[in-house]
Amino acid sequence: MSSIAKHSPAPSITDFPALSGDHWIEPLRDGARVLIRPLRESDRTLEEAFIRRLSPEARRYRFLGNFKEPCKQLLDRLMHVDYTHDMAFVALAHDGGQLREVGISRYSATSDGQQCECAVTVADDWCHRGLAVLLMRHLIDVARKNKFTRMFSIDDATNEPMRELAGFLGFQCESLPDDPRTVIHSLSL
16 A cells, blocks of 8 residues: 555545545645545554654654654554554555655543543645644544543644644643743643
């Protein structure tokens, strides 16, 4: 699924049949369409390539730190999804004859089992098209179905795209008094 034979033309996203259940073909604001579905263990190479393609700023915002290459331990942690306590949705599109990850949203339950920490990341060349909103709406819906009471995200205070997205989705923003560089966006579910 991660690559298409070179001798056959790549199907367009409109060639995918309409899917029900936990797979969706979603139109973006510019008319482009993406396939959104739960992350699978078989997506490991797509996830690694996605992280490698992110700009340094996007990686810093997503992981609250700087690194050049995702290590095996990070990838192991990101690929662990049990679909209840840990959930991730991946957005896929065709690019140059190959299926490419262009966005991801995820949550992980806190130790109390009532709350979940979330994150969303969109490929730099897919930003400002509405993809983050779609990914987060699917994530919020599943968190509600799984009976979480609160979703939150810990973010760099300079992350303007996340501040705008969180506000649009109804999250409240709170600064940390002991760390003015960090904010928490939270949503009652």
